[in-house]
Amino acid sequence: GSDNEIAQQVGSEIIGIDPGSGLMKATAKAMQDYGLDDWRLVEGSGTAMTAALSQAFSQQQPIIVTGWTPHWMFIKFKLKYLDDPKQSFGGSEEIHTIVRLGLKNDMASAYQFLDRFSWQPSDMEAVMSLIADGMDPAAAADKWVDEHPDVVAKWTEGIPPASGQTIRLALVAWDSEIASTNVVGSVLEKKLGYKAELLQVEIGPMWAGIAGGDADAMVAAWLPTTSIDYYNQYKGSFEDLGPNLSGTKLGLVVPEYMEDVQSIEDLR
Ligand code: PBE
Known part of the structure; x- marks a missing residue:
């Protein structure tokens, strides 16, 4: 296992969406760019991703998801994008x-x-x-x-x-x-x-x-x-x-209550 604390908290899993989406391709690229070799990107759907997020919030558990804006999840939940200093997710579209x-x-x-x-x-x-x-x-x-x-x-x-x-x-x-x-x-x-x-x-x-x-x-x-x-x-x-x-945005998203993680670099 990883000795990265955040990795331990979330079982080295990033909750993704449908495999063909651009967001999943961008996330795979980010994982390479940041050397997240021990991490796993979980395929699913937008619905499964928001369900996992909702579940994590109800128990105040740590979670990392692939996210995008505009999205209601930023209205419903207090969330933050992890900084992406290497710009793996590209700019606004x-x-x-x-x-x-x-x-x-x-x-x-x-x-x-x-x-x-x-x-x-x-x-x-x-x-x-x-x-x-x-x-x-x-x-x-x-x-x-x-x-x-x-x-x-x-x-x-x-x-x-x-x-x-x-x-x-x-x-x-x-x-x-x-x-x-x-x-x-x-x-x-x-x-x-x-x-x-x-x-x-x-x-x-x-x-x-x-x-x-x-x-x-x-x-x-x-x-x-x-x-x-x-x-x-x-x-x-x-x-x-x-x-x-x-004015869209893509990236890795976590609950604001995950105070120890600010950047994708912190996952390494
Ligand atoms: N999305 C929403 C899509 C485009 C619209 C960001 C999940 C994607 O291809 O990733």
Whole structure:
């Protein structure tokens, strides 16, 4: 075993999320950069990660998770990112909206809205928090849309409604993307006359689905770093409508009550 005290406290485990995510790739890189050879990155899902965090908090136990912002967990729990002096997790990113080729002609109204869709981290967190408190994601999105008529009007003003076409929105079950995709779906349905079908898939199939035309759009492309492998793999087979949110962050996250650890360097 390790003689690092933090390693002993958490059994040398970092609680990760779904294996294909950019966050897991970044964490694997960080573990190399900081020489965390004795540590294990546990694969799971966003849901399993927040469940483990919640469990640790209820007993004030030490835990290290892979985390990202925007996320409701920073509102619910007192957490801190570990410093990353080697910048293994990269800098702040933007989340882009990506649509299939041909959407502009086939679903002009949806395309115009998707091109305009852009909001603040605090907006996304508000929707995420409603869902984390138990509200159905579609209902939470509808509520946010109802309560933000000015924002929604800017997204939809002057766009003629469609007549019931089905639009397929691909997403991965990350809490941030559950929130954004449901809001986009709500606007498409309530304001623009579409029927929105949400397709929950893994990250690889999400990109493949857009590139192959099986899905119409997604709002889950973290760039320039987190999603870059998929972006490069499918380049030329999708249209990038640019950022819908700026100011994200990735890293290793611990409860504030873990006072002895401040930096990833402390894990060595
Ligand atoms: N995430 C949330 C994703 C992008 C959105 C940070 C968990 C990832 O690929 O890591």
